[in-house]
Amino acid sequence: MTKVLNFKQELTGCFGQPVSENPTQAMIEAAYRHHDLDWRYITMEVGPEDLVDAVCGVKALGFRGFNCTIPHKVAVIEHLDGLGESASLMGAVNCVVKRDGQWIGENTDGKGFVVSLRELTKPAGKNVVIIGAGGAARAISVEVSLAGAKKITILNRSRDRGDDLYQLLNDKVPSEAEFVLWDKTYDIPEGTDVLINATSIGLFPDVDARIDINMDSVTSNMVVADVIPNPPKTNLVKDATAKGCKVIDGLGMLVNQGVIGIKYWSGIDADPSVMRKALEDIFGD
């Protein structure tokens, strides 16, 4: 497939990180090629001061939609016509889609995670412990709650972000919520069904980092998930696998949010295995 843009190609893309650091392009374009879509996904480094012009630009250039990442997930909202349910609850958008002439902000991070979770267990009625209270934890906790989780415990190092997320969950979603300040080694409570690392601990190059939880309190009946895509086999993933837990790595969430984005933009059900392979070629498996 030609790498030169031509006027027949449909355009999608991403605003945010520098191009060289964004593997999403390889993943999405692998799906476009696999499904014979003459489409492109172009990653563009856009600073906060250029966001409004960049949004006007994609609208004028006829883009089907776009992702946005840090630092645009909140700032982009005022340039859109509306929000999907979970993006509205979270107050953050990572995927924009043109529907009936309206530019609508969605959040596919948590939805992608829930697709991965459903492959292993039903979220409904489950007790979920989420480590972290940043953007990933916010997206996952809201979506897991909308999928019917019974209780969500947020464990976070800083009190302010932990409290913020606790308040959001308590006020806006149906699950019971709890916040625990993470100031010592944490014992995973008995009765926990799903344990999720949604911090950046373990992300390359900090690959030897270990999460300060008591691994003896992690039992084989738990599903253990890590959001870190690089490397996919974090210490948590390795330790939980050794314990006999069912495990979700960070590539699962990344692939599934991409599948959902492609569905929003094109109506196609993209093959996740093709997309995962493109990521494994970059990150290893």
Ligand code: NDP
């Ligand atoms: P944020 O910066 O919004 O949040 C980071 C979180 O990690 C905070 O809760 C922070 O705690 C915690 N944290 C970071 N370092 C430490 C540490 N040393 N000890 C304890 N807690 C720590 O980041 P995001 O939520 O946007 O992203 C988090 C991770 O999720 C990233 O690594 C990203 O790559 C990954 N991610 C993966 C996706 C996927 O599709 N697989 C999608 C989105 C994100 P505190 O509040 O105390 O600072």
